[in-house]
Amino acid sequence: MAFRPVTHVLFDMDGLILNTEDLYTVAFQNIVSQFGKDYTFDLKLKLMGLQTQETTEMIISALDLPMTPEQFIEESKKQFDALFPDAKVMPGAKRLIEHFHNNNVPIGLATSSSKESYDLKVNKHHKELFSLFPYKTFGSSDPDVKNGKPHPDIFLVSANRFPDKPKPDQCLVFEDAVNGVLAAKAAGMQVVMVPDPRVPEHLRADATLVIDTLLDFKPELFGLPPFKS
Numbered sequence: 489m490a491f492r493p494v495t496h497v498l499f500d501m502d503g504l505i506l507n508t509e510d511l512y513t514v515a516f517q518n519i520v521s522q523f524g525k526d527y528t529f530d531l532k533l534k535l536m537g538l539q540t541q542e543t544t545e546m547i548i549s550a551l552d553l554p555m556t557p558e559q560f561i562e563e564s565k566k567q568f569d570a571l572f573p574d575a576k577v578m579p580g581a582k583r584l585i586e587h588f589h590n591n592n593v594p595i596g597l598a599t600s601s602s603k604e605s606y607d608l609k610v611n612k613h614h615k616e617l618f619s620l621f622p623y624k625t626f627g628s629s630d631p632d633v634k635n636g637k638p639h640p641d642i643f644l645v646s647a648n649r650f651p652d653k654p655k656p657d658q659c660l661v662f663e664d665a666v667n668g669v670l671a672a673k674a675a676g677m678q679v680v681m682v683p684d685p686r687v688p689e690h691l692r693a694d695a696t697l698v699i700d701t702l703l704d705f706k707p708e709l710f711g712l713p714p715f716k717s
């Protein structure tokens with residue numbers, strides 16, 4: 489497969505830069521365990537990358553939980569408050585973000601999380617790393633993002649926040665989620681997928697490139713400055 493050179497890079501956050509996908513699994517399992525239910529990976533696959541309201545409604549209906557969306561969100565908040573501040577950086581994320589920053593490659597954050605959720609995940613331990621993103625889009629709380637992933641809105645809005653407004657084919661997206669890969673593709677962008685190892689092969693097919701961790705990424709494949717060592 490031929491890769492096309494790009495000039496701008498957009499990063500997803502949850503499960504890509506931070507290990508918060510593992511923390512969502514713990515949080516939601518803790519809630520549904522009260523009712524003897526399982527937050528299966530199959531269900532999680534469908535929700536990853538969607539906006540908060542959508543994920544809430546899908547979990548309640550898929551697991552037939554005796555809770556209102558408001559109750560589920562309230563319980564989630566308690567779980568998130570306990571878990572998210574200790575989120576860890578995924579392998580290779582810091583190295584790659586710093587590499588782009590040091591080589592003047594414009595980077596943006598395109599997360600489906602709300603600003604509130606971002607603050608909980610980032611402010612305690614990762615402020616410095618995320619300060620390297622001058623442009624950030626929070627899909628669950630940004631009025632410009634009408635439809636969540638797998639719709640293309642978040643990536644188109646994010647690309648437009650760069651002052652020189654790159655075209656979609658000048659942008660490269662990094663994503664862990666199937667819905668995120670579909671969103672990037674729908675936006676007309678190339679997308680590097682760094683999936684959870686449990687994501688089945690057929691759901692990786694839309695990615696331009698699939699790698700195990702960000703440590704494996706070679707920027708020169710997309711016309712970006714290579715690592716020196």
Ligand SMILES: O=c1[nH]cc([C@@H]2O[C@H](COP(=O)(O)O)[C@@H](O)[C@H]2O)c(=O)[nH]1
Pocket residue numbers: 500501502503509512513516532535536537538539540543544598599600601602605628637665668
């Ligand atoms: O197990 C889950 N993972 C992820 C999500 C959703 O996915 C978003 C993370 O998306 P992204 O990777 O685009 O930041 C979260 O804000 C949340 O709404 C979820 O509900 N449940």
Ligand SMILES: [Mg+2]
Pocket residue numbers: 500501502503504537663664665668
């Ligand atoms: Mg993600």
